[in-house]
Amino acid sequence: MNWKHKILIPVTALALFTLGWEALVWVNQWPAYKMAAPSDLPAAFVEHFDLFVQMSWQTLWRTVAGLALSVLAGTLLGMIMGFSRIAREALYPLLVGFNAIPKATLVPVIALIFIGQHDFNTVLMAFLISFFPIAVSVSIGLSTLEPEYRDILRSLGASRVTLFTKIALPKTLPEFFGALKVAATLAFIGTNLVEIVSPHGRGLGALFRSGETNGDYPLMFAVLIALAVMGILIYYAVILLERIFAGWAERSETG
Amino acid sequence: MTGLIEIEGVTHAYPTAAGPLPVLENLQISVPENEFAAVVGPSGCGKSTLTRLVAGLLLPDEGGVRLHGEWVRSPRSTVGMAFQNPVLLEWRTILDNVILPLEIVAPRMGRRERVDRAMQLLEMVGLKGFEAKRPSELSGGMRQRASLCRAIVHKPEVLILDEPFGALDAFTREDLWQTLRNLRQEEPFTTLLITHDLRESVFLGDQVFVLSGRPAHTQYVLDVDLPDDRDIEILYDTRSVEMLAILREQIRIAQGRSTAEQAVNS
Ligand SMILES: Nc1ncnc2c1ncn2[C@@H]1O[C@H](COP(=O)(O)OP(=O)(O)O)[C@@H](O)[C@H]1O
Ligand SMILES: [Mg+2]
Numbered sequence: 001m002n003w004k005h006k007i008l009i010p011v012t013a014l015a016l017f018t019l020g021w022e023a024l025v026w027v028n029q030w031p032a033y034k035m036a037a038p039s040d041l042p043a044a045f046v047e048h049f050d051l052f053v054q055m056s057w058q059t060l061w062r063t064v065a066g067l068a069l070s071v072l073a074g075t076l077l078g079m080i081m082g083f084s085r086i087a088r089e090a091l092y093p094l095l096v097g098f099n100a101i102p103k104a105t106l107v108p109v110i111a112l113i114f115i116g117q118h119d120f121n122t123v124l125m126a127f128l129i130s131f132f133p134i135a136v137s138v139s140i141g142l143s144t145l146e147p148e149y150r151d152i153l154r155s156l157g158a159s160r161v162t163l164f165t166k167i168a169l170p171k172t173l174p175e176f177f178g179a180l181k182v183a184a185t186l187a188f189i190g191t192n193l194v195e196i197v198s199p200h201g202r203g204l205g206a207l208f209r210s211g212e213t214n215g216d217y218p219l220m221f222a223v224l225i226a227l228a229v230m231g232i233l234i235y236y237a238v239i240l241l242e243r244i245f246a247g248w249a250e251r252s253e254t255g
Numbered sequence: 256m257t258g259l260i261e262i263e264g265v266t267h268a269y270p271t272a273a274g275p276l277p278v279l280e281n282l283q284i285s286v287p288e289n290e291f292a293a294v295v296g297p298s299g300c301g302k303s304t305l306t307r308l309v310a311g312l313l314l315p316d317e318g319g320v321r322l323h324g325e326w327v328r329s330p331r332s333t334v335g336m337a338f339q340n341p342v343l344l345e346w347r348t349i350l351d352n353v354i355l356p357l358e359i360v361a362p363r364m365g366r367r368e369r370v371d372r373a374m375q376l377l378e379m380v381g382l383k384g385f386e387a388k389r390p391s392e393l394s395g396g397m398r399q400r401a402s403l404c405r406a407i408v409h410k411p412e413v414l415i416l417d418e419p420f421g422a423l424d425a426f427t428r429e430d431l432w433q434t435l436r437n438l439r440q441e442e443p444f445t446t447l448l449i450t451h452d453l454r455e456s457v458f459l460g461d462q463v464f465v466l467s468g469r470p471a472h473t474q475y476v477l478d479v480d481l482p483d484d485r486d487i488e489i490l491y492d493t494r495s496v497e498m499l500a501i502l503r504e505q506i507r508i509a510q511g512r513s514t515a516e517q518a519v520n521s
Binding site for chain 2: 151
């Protein structure tokens with residue numbers, strides 16, 4: 001019964017969607033420069049196969065690099081804010097303010113500061129756009145730790161480091177992974193934003209842009225599909241990590 | 256006779272926005288080795304503060320606490336604690352929750368030895384067969400049993416219990432009283448139990464200390480004159496009924512003092 005829910009239903013839905021799209025283009029007799037049909041896409045993938053592989057890799061590694069930076073810096077910031085009330089009061093308004101800035105406006109700013117550093121700028125944007133949820137979740141996880149949790153180890157003379165690794169860190173993991181799912185999606189957006197906007201960019205975003213300039217609409221739609229697939233892969237990679245490191249939280253909610 | 260736990264003239268106040276809040280005032284409590292002291296008092300009078308002072312999690316403004324004659328200045332590994340909230344770690348099994356203190360106190364102890372020790376306790380409290388479960392899979396009473404095991408797994412000299420049975424239903428609570436008595440017979444420890452249940456204080460305690468309203472001092476000390484080998488029925492014995500009547504009267508006085516003060520303040 002389970003395979004029906006896990007495979008049959010989603011695959012059928014996907015097939016219906018593709019058919020509907022194909023039918024829409026066919027009924028309206030839209031030419032390829034208005035809207036590409038799914039049947040146009042395999043040709044686009046085959047024709048530009050090498051580019052797809054190369055550009056997908058570019059987009060993927062920069063997104064993952066930006067996300068990794070977010071995890072490091074976000075966790076560190078979250079720890080500082082979680083353990084020190086003064087740091088929390090000082091940093092929180094700054095972070096909220098920074099997070100409120102639409103990140104598209106930062107692209108030219110970054111591009112001007114680090115001219116021509118396309119890899120660096122892309123990773124930086126992926127990082128800037130995605131560290132906020134991680135920092136907030138870690139800080140909330142730590143600052144809401146019930147005092148008794150601290151006391152059971154502190155009363156034995158445990159150090160702050162032990163307290164962090166044995167209690168605070170594992171207890172924060174479910175919230176951390178919740179934030180990481182959001183952050184992964186955001187980092188992906190950040191990477192593509194820079195790739196699309198930069199004049200001599202690389203990655204799937206740049207491929208999308210080149211499809212636009214050359215009027216190659218099937219290529220543009222093929223890139224969109226590739227982006228969707230990569231986005232899904234990144235998301236499920238995070239889910240997998242969550243299962244491994246915080247699977248206990250899932251069990252305790254259902255059980 | 257000097258006790259294993261000596262609380263000597265402890266005075267403590269918390270700084271608050273409205274100025275210092277005096278919580279304990281010249282408190283004296285002495286508990287001989289392997290004896291069981293129950294502490295009762297009006298809520299908010301400073302009982303939990305007292306446990307934190309004995310555990311070395313907090314230093315008093317004046318006076319001090321001595322364990323085995325040594326002044327308590329910081330937490331020490333010869334103390335075990337359990338609270339009303341069992342605070343078990345959901346990402347660990349029951350067995351690994353019980354083992355936790357050994358990881359801190361005896362880092363060199365082997366896994367085998369730790370498991371043997373934890374299993375021995377789990378069996379004593381009737382949790383054998385549940386060691387591989389997660390805390391959320393257990394009932395409240397079973398979690399509290401696991402929490403007790405964790406509090407004594409490292410063979411502490413002093414066991415501090417802050418209303419450990421407060422959230423349990425009456426039947427489960429009486430079961431756990433019996434469990435605690437059995438544990439004491441198997442491995443002796445000196446106990447400081449905070450409770451708001453007078454029957455619990457009489458059934459478990461060798462002495463019952465009644466604290467006054469805030470700021471708390473020792474208002475009354477009751478020597479529990481019952482045989483060590485107690486059954487729950489003993490609470491219906493005339494001696495118990497008399498002791499309970501005395502304690503109830505003392506609590507009324509303690510509460511009266513705090514309500515009188517509140518009336519003056521407002
Ligand atoms: N960290 C703290 N800062 C300020 N006031 C506190 C703090 N902890 C406890 N109090 C106050 O001290 C009084 C005694 O607290 P507590 O020892 O928890 O009482 P009890 O356990 O007897 O109910 C209460 O009025 C409580 O509000
Ligand atoms: Mg209390």
